């Protein structure tokens with residue numbers, strides 16, 4: 564059954580179901596926080612590049628191919644170094660858990 568096969572009545576039942584769920588959840592946890600708009604969002608053009616620290620509007624964006632390439636205005640060797648991670652990692656490449664750190668300490 565594809566989405567096109569769903570009748571209006573079924574779709575309404577689906578919507579009513581989630582409206583009921585929302586009402587029950589709202590009773591339990593309260594309504595979502597209302598944003599007051601105090602946090603002004605910085606336009607993308609004025610944000611700083613994580614690689615070179617220059618504003619994004621100074622960058623050259625190559626959209627000629629399927630993979631968009633952003634060229635920094637500074638040479639490769641002048642970019643910020645990648646943050647070094649010296650902490651041990653877990654099996655999945657994430658920071659090691661306390662349990663794993665304990666195991667590693669026993670091995671040494």
Ligand SMILES: [Zn+2]
Nearest residue numbers: 612614615635
């Ligand atoms: Zn950059």
